[in-house]
Amino acid sequence: MKNYDTLSEAINDLQVNEYPYDFNLKPECLQCASLKLEIHPEDFAVDKTYRFEGMSSTDDNSVLYAISSKNGIKGLLVDAYGVYAENISEAMRKKLR
Numbered sequence: 001m002k003n004y005d006t007l008s009e010a011i012n013d014l015q016v017n018e019y020p021y022d023f024n025l026k027p028e029c030l031q032c033a034s035l036k037l038e039i040h041p042e043d044f045a046v047d048k049t050y051r052f053e054g055m056s057s058t059d060d061n062s063v064l065y066a067i068s069s070k071n072g073i074k075g076l077l078v079d080a081y082g083v084y085a086e087n088i089s090e091a092m093r094k095k096l097r
Helices: 007-017 090-095
Strands: 030-032 037-039 044-052 062-069 074-080
Touching: 007 044, 007 062, 007 074, 030 074
Parallel strands: none
Antiparallel strands: 030 037, 044 062, 062 074
């Protein structure tokens, strides 16, 4: 797995090479707005996880998930450390651990 110094570097490289879509986190699923598609936990896998720490504040910590769905859609989800834990279903939480 390739290492990246910054979140933006990782996003740019992964989007160009393998994960072109952006996912948004919803309570029960991932949403791909550009495709008007929802992907539920049983229908996707987390291929890679990258963690980034902010230089100035621990509030700037984030995690980047490279995700592939059963139907071949690959994309990225960016989230802050631990933020999703209170706002998503148990199935989503388990999938993103």
